[in-house]
Every structure is written in C-alpha cells, then in structure tokens.
Amino acid sequence: MGKYILKRCGYIVVVFMILSLLMYSLYNLIPTDPARQELEPQRKALKADEYQMLYQQLRKEMGLDDPLIVRYLRWIGLWKDTDGTFNGVFEGNFGYSNLYKRNVVDVIKTPMGNTIFINIFSTIASLGITIPLGIYCAVHKGKRFDSVTQVVTMLGYSIPVYIIALIFMYLLCVLWRVFPIMGTKTPGAVYANGWQEFVDMLYHIALPVIVMTFGSLGGMTRYVRSAMIDALSMDYIRTARAKGLREKVVIYSHAWRNALLPVITSILGWFLGIFGGSVIIENTFSLNGMGKLYWQGLNNMDFELVLAIQMFYSIVSLIGSLLIDISYGLVDPRVRVDK
Numbered sequence: 001m002g003k004y005i006l007k008r009c010g011y012i013v014v015v016f017m018i019l020s021l022l023m024y025s026l027y028n029l030i031p032t033d034p035a036r037q038e039l040e041p042q043r044k045a046l047k048a049d050e051y052q053m054l055y056q057q058l059r060k061e062m063g064l065d066d067p068l069i070v071r072y073l074r075w076i077g078l079w080k081d082t083d084g085t086f087n088g089v090f091e092g093n094f095g096y097s098n099l100y101k102r103n104v105v106d107v108i109k110t111p112m113g114n115t116i117f118i119n120i121f122s123t124i125a126s127l128g129i130t131i132p133l134g135i136y137c138a139v140h141k142g143k144r145f146d147s148v149t150q151v152v153t154m155l156g157y158s159i160p161v162y163i164i165a166l167i168f169m170y171l172l173c174v175l176w177r178v179f180p181i182m183g184t185k186t187p188g189a190v191y192a193n194g195w196q197e198f199v200d201m202l203y204h205i206a207l208p209v210i211v212m213t214f215g216s217l218g219g220m221t222r223y224v225r226s227a228m229i230d231a232l233s234m235d236y237i238r239t240a241r242a243k244g245l246r247e248k249v250v251i252y253s254h255a256w257r258n259a260l261l262p263v264i265t266s267i268l269g270w271f272l273g274i275f276g277g278s279v280i281i282e283n284t285f286s287l288n289g290m291g292k293l294y295w296q297g298l299n300n301m302d303f304e305l306v307l308a309i310q311m312f313y314s315i316v317s318l319i320g321s322l323l324i325d326i327s328y329g330l331v332d333p334r335v336r337v338d339k
Contacts, residue, residue, distance in 0.1 A: 008325070012318045017076075019314050020089075024072045027303045034304075035059045037098055089311070095304030099297065104308040108293065114184060115282075115289035118205050122212035130217055134224025139251060141229060149221070157218030165211045165284045172207055179207040182286035208285045212278065223266055224259070231259035264327050 035058040043051055059065055063074060063082050073079035075095070077088025087093045094104040137146045156164075173181040180186075184204050191197040231237065232255050240250045282292035290309065297306040 005322070005326070008322050012322065015318060016311075016314060020076060020311060021072055023307060023310055023314075024075060025068060027307050028068060028071070030301070030303065032301050032303065033064075034098060035062055035064055037301075094308035094311075097297075097302055097305045099300045099302040099305065104305050107305060108290070108309065108312075111289050111293045114287060115291070117201075118208060118287065118289065119212070119278075121205070122209045122216070125209065125213045126216045126220060129213070130220040131224055133217075134221045135228055135251065135256065137221070137225045138228030138232060153218040153221045155218070156214060157222065161211070161215040161278075162280050162284060164215050165208075165281065168207060168211050168214070169284075172210075180204050181207075184287060205287075208281055208287060212281055220266065224263055227259040227263050228255060231255040234258070261328060265324055 035055055038058060039046075039051065039055055042054075046054065061082055063071055066074075070079060073088075074081055075088050077086055077090030077093070079086075079088075081087045092105070096102075097104050097107050100107045133149065137149050140146050169181055172178045180203070184201055185197070186200055186204070189200060191200070232251075234255075237250060237255055240254050241247075245254075278289075279291040279295050281287070282289040283295060294306065294309050297303070297309065
C-alpha cells in the first residue's frame with residue numbers, strides 16, 4: 001500500500017505540473033495587460049510620456065516582457081523573481097488580485113471557509129437521507145413507496161437547481177417569511193458573543209442548505225437504489241438467506257458493502273466538491289463563497305485569482321482520485337491497490 005501511494009503521489013506531481021503549465025499558458029493567451037490595468041486609475045493624472053515611462057517600468061518589475069516559460073517557472077516557484085528570490089506557488093505565493101488589491105491567499109480565506117461550512121451541512125444531510133432512502137427503495141422494489149419515490153426523485157433530478165432555489169425562496173422567504181432571502185449574517189447586527197454569531201449564520205444558510213440538499217436527492221438516491229438492486233440479485237445474497245441469516249444482516253453486512261463499491265466514487269467525488277462551491281447557489285443567495293469568487297474573477301479578468309482557484313480545484317481532484325482508489329481496497333478486499 002505504501003509503495004502504491006508513493007507512486008501515485010509522483011503521478012500527482014507530474015500531472016499537476018502539466019495542468020499548471022497548460023492553465024497558465026491558456027490564461028496568458030488572453031489579450032490582457034496587468035500593468036496597464038494597474039496604472040489605469042492614474043492615467044488621467046499623468047502626462048503621456050510619464051505614463052509610458054511608468055508603464056514600461058511596471059512591466060519590467062512584473063516580468064511581463066520575459067518569455068512565457070520563464071514567467072511560468074517564476075509563478076510556480078522554480079525561477080528567481082525579479083528581486084532575485086524564489087517567490088512562487090511552491091513558496092506559498094499564489095499571486096496578487098488586481099480586483100481586491102490583496103494577495104490571493106488573503107482573498108480566498110473567507111470564501112473558502114463559507115463554502116466548506118455550507119457544503120458540509122448539505123453533504124451530511126444529503127447522504128443521511130439518500131443512502132437509507134435508496135436502500136429502502138431497493139429492498140422494496142416495485143412497491144408503492146418505491147414508485148412514488150422514483151417519480152419524486154426524477155422530478156428533482158430534472159428540475160434545474162436555480163428553479164428549485166426560486167421556488168423555495170418564494171415559499172419560505174416571500175410567502176411564509178421563515179428564512180432571510182440572502183446573505184450569511186444579519187446586516188448591521190452586533191453580537192454579544194461568538195455563539196450568537198454562529199446561530200445567526202446557521203439561520204441565514206439554512207435555506208441554501210435545504211435547496212442544495214433537495215437538489216442532490218434525486219441523482220444520489222437513484223444511484224444508491226440501482227447499486228443495491230444489483231447487489232441483492234447476486235448469488236451470495238440468496239446463499240446468505242438460505243443459511244437463515246436475518247434480513248438486516250443480509251442487507252447491511254452483505255449487500256450494502258458490495259453495493260458501496262460503485263457508489264463510493266460518487267460519494268467521495270460529491271464530498272470533495274464542497275471545496276469548489278456552487279456558482280448558481282452562491283450567486284442566487286448572495287453568499288460569499290468560492291463559486292461566486294471564481295465567477296467574479298472571470299468577469300473582472302482577475303486571472304491571478306482565477307488561476308489560483310483553478311489550481312486548487314486541480315489539487316483537490318487529483319487527491320480525490322487517489323482517495324477513491326485507496327477506498328476501493330478498504331471497502332472490498334478483492335481489490336488490490338498495492339500493484
């Protein structure tokens with residue numbers, strides 16, 4: 001197992017370097033000029049020759065006149081910066097945001113925390129509902145409850161999440177006034193302690209969590225149901241029942257563990273998606289999360305910020321694929337991951 005993990009970590013490094021080079025090259029092909037964007041607010045106050053001199057000086061300081069491969073190596077941290085030091089991604093410097101006028105690391109701290117906080121609640125709620133519901137529907141296949149569940153999950157799977165969000169906003173915010181319609185905190189609120197702030201945040205994110213949970217019920221429930229039906233049709237299940245084992249033991253100890261192998265890819269992939277956020281949900285409810293930040297960076301051509309977020313997504317995806325392969329061996333002993 002240890003040798004396999006080390007080998008996969010080596011693959012992850014190689015793939016990350018290739019992806020980072022491709023993404024950096026792609027964003028640098030877009031016709032933008034960071035130096036000109038930086039000087040634009042001062043353009044009216046400067047003379048033409050002064051502006052041109054400052055512009056050329058800033059381009060030299062930012063290293064924009066160097067070849068693409070040199071700029072990439074400097075950005076990744078394998079080439080000395082213009083000041084003679086290594087100051088790239090490998091050293092913890094992910095760039096500077098022209099939109100927020102701060103380092104990218106400082107910009108993404110709060111949105112990442114909000115995204116993880118919101119998505120952990122929705123992921124736990126979704127798995128807590130979909131797994132028992134999918135197992136129950138598979139065991140009672142063809143019964144009335146299973147048929148009704150299939151119709152409901154099909155509707156939930158077919159309706160876009162922004163339509164679900166608008167329906168819940170109308171019912172729970174406009175019609176019944178149960179939840180606030182946007183934001184993560186009450187504007188202008190003064191909290192006596194951290195607990196009151198935490199409770200207020202839970203109150204504000206309750207509706208987005210409900211929408212995200214409802215929107216994910218359809219696909220995962222049907223996936224768990226399908227995997228369980230396949231597992232329950234195997235010969236070893238009939239053998240276990242013929243031996244007189246209790247039905248709960250057959251379902252949860254024999255069928256579910258074998259059905260978990262195809263399901264685990266979706267579960268882990270879904271769980272790792274909490275770091276990415278949801279562009280639609282976060283923009284609909286005005287949540288300061290990674291999805292909304294990514295969208296703002298693209299709209300404002302803040303490519304240092306966008307590139308850092310994209311690289312973070314790539315790392316999460318690469319590590320997630322490793323965790324999925326390792327989990328296969330933990331769930332099913334027949335799967336060998338040490339070769």
